[in-house]
Amino acid sequence: MRMVDVISKKRDGKELTTEEIQFVVDGYTEGKIPDYQVSALAMAIFFQDMTDRERADLTMAMVNSGETIDLSAIEGIKVDKHSTGGVGDTTTLVLAPLVAALDVPVAKMSGRGLGHTGGTIDKLEAIEGFHVEITKDQFIDLVNRDKVAVIGQSGNLTPADKKLYALRDVTGTVNSIPLIASSIMSKKIAAGADAIVLDVKTGAGAFMKTDEDAENLAHAMVRIGNNVGRQTMAVISDMSQPLGFAIGNALEVQEAIDTLKGEGPEDLTELVLILGSQMVVLAKKAKDLDEARDMLKEVMANGKALAKFKDFLNNQGGDGSIVDDPSKLPQAEFKIDVPAKESGVVSEIVADEIGIAAMLLGAGRATKEDEIDLAVGIMLRKKVGDKVEAGEPLVTIYANKEDVKAVEEKIYANIKVSDHADAPKLIHTIITK
Numbered sequence: 001m002r003m004v005d006v007i008s009k010k011r012d013g014k015e016l017t018t019e020e021i022q023f024v025v026d027g028y029t030e031g032k033i034p035d036y037q038v039s040a041l042a043m044a045i046f047f048q049d050m051t052d053r054e055r056a057d058l059t060m061a062m063v064n065s066g067e068t069i070d071l072s073a074i075e076g077i078k079v080d081k082h083s084t085g086g087v088g089d090t091t092t093l094v095l096a097p098l099v100a101a102l103d104v105p106v107a108k109m110s111g112r113g114l115g116h117t118g119g120t121i122d123k124l125e126a127i128e129g130f131h132v133e134i135t136k137d138q139f140i141d142l143v144n145r146d147k148v149a150v151i152g153q154s155g156n157l158t159p160a161d162k163k164l165y166a167l168r169d170v171t172g173t174v175n176s177i178p179l180i181a182s183s184i185m186s187k188k189i190a191a192g193a194d195a196i197v198l199d200v201k202t203g204a205g206a207f208m209k210t211d212e213d214a215e216n217l218a219h220a221m222v223r224i225g226n227n228v229g230r231q232t233m234a235v236i237s238d239m240s241q242p243l244g245f246a247i248g249n250a251l252e253v254q255e256a257i258d259t260l261k262g263e264g265p266e267d268l269t270e271l272v273l274i275l276g277s278q279m280v281v282l283a284k285k286a287k288d289l290d291e292a293r294d295m296l297k298e299v300m301a302n303g304k305a306l307a308k309f310k311d312f313l314n315n316q317g318g319d320g321s322i323v324d325d326p327s328k329l330p331q332a333e334f335k336i337d338v339p340a341k342e343s344g345v346v347s348e349i350v351a352d353e354i355g356i357a358a359m360l361l362g363a364g365r366a367t368k369e370d371e372i373d374l375a376v377g378i379m380l381r382k383k384v385g386d387k388v389e390a391g392e393p394l395v396t397i398y399a400n401k402e403d404v405k406a407v408e409e410k411i412y413a414n415i416k417v418s419d420h421a422d423a424p425k426l427i428h429t430i431i432t433k
């Protein structure tokens with residue numbers, strides 16, 4: 001088999017065989033096929049697309065290129081959640097203990113983040129002592145005993161995807177539905193989940209800016225999951241403005257605690273209940289979504305979800321007392337209100353630009369080498385559709401430096417006030433096939 005023939009075949013819009021896809025993935029992972037040939041194939045895929053069968057084969061070839069996580073020793077149906085990312089996306093911190101409080105095993109493999117704020121692990125490390133450096137045996141024991149644990153991503157998970165992702169980044173082939181879908185799904189499948197709930201974001205703060213692109217990606221991932229034997233569904237949710245109020249690592253942990261108490265922002269709470277209900281039903285702990293939602297609301301109200309979060313933190317070396325006293329979280333030196341210049345209704349909050357403003361404070365990484373300041377960030381005081389009076393705070397900046405003029409300018413440029421605006425719809429659609 002020759003790589004040039006595979007490239008030519010896909011260039012001409014023909015379907016690659018399972019063997020040809022496996023040949024490419026194996027050869028590239030082992031260094032036998034050079035970057036320039038895989039770049040040519042990626043561009044051919046970008047223009048010619050792939051069939052459902054090709055996408056599933058590519059996903060599984062990447063899964064099998066490295067280590068896979070065997071979670072069979074964990075009792076019950078393991079349901080994983082994946083978000084395509086956004087600004088103020090605190091859902092995992094709330095969902096993991098909330099769903100675990102209903103005896104659904106949450107065996108979560110998470111990473112650190114590039115972008116506006118850190119990934120799930122960075123946020124959790126705002127809690128003193130918390131760590132994800134546990135053995136697989138400890139991980140499995142914790143999930144069997146307390147139903148929830150988080151471990152860092154294995155270095156040898158889907159090595160083919162790591163190489164291909166880096167190549168796509170520099171060859172203009174990032175925005176390819178089959179390549180995005182197989183990249184995301186290969187990591188979820190390698191991580192050992194029995195069922196997968198996808199939170200696909202759409203809007204200014206999302207990777208997919210339009211509903212059409214978000215739906216295409218969601219359908220692609222759901223079909224891949226179902227084609228390889230994993231029950232998979234997707235919720236397309238809004239990211240035209242940040243989710244919740246908090247943008248920043250310690251601030252988001254505080255917001256997660258509030259939400260587990262039933263006192264969190266309306267949009268974050270609603271999204272968590274929708275995603276959580278799907279997870280509970282897939283885990284066969286409820287007969288339908290209405291029953292699952294009632295069960296989740298009950299463990300919020302009776303304190304079981306919050307207690308589960310505390311157990312989870314303590315189990316992994318964290319200071320669980322922050323649940324009762326969030327002032328123990330890292331605190332910023334300066335709190336600076338940014339007042340509205342005019343009265344009216346907030347009509348736009350450009351999510352990704354507000355995220356960049358938080359990153360300028362040190363809440364996120366521009367490169368992998370950057371250090372995150374866990375204490376800093378932005379707290380929204382108004383959301384789209386809210387009335388605001390001139391002089392009233394639009395946001396509060398949490399900073400460890402006094403000069404935040406550049407951040408203030410970015411906030412003013414990206415929060416608009418007008419005569420009228422409606423709050424955006426949170427859930428755009430739900431996809432199960």
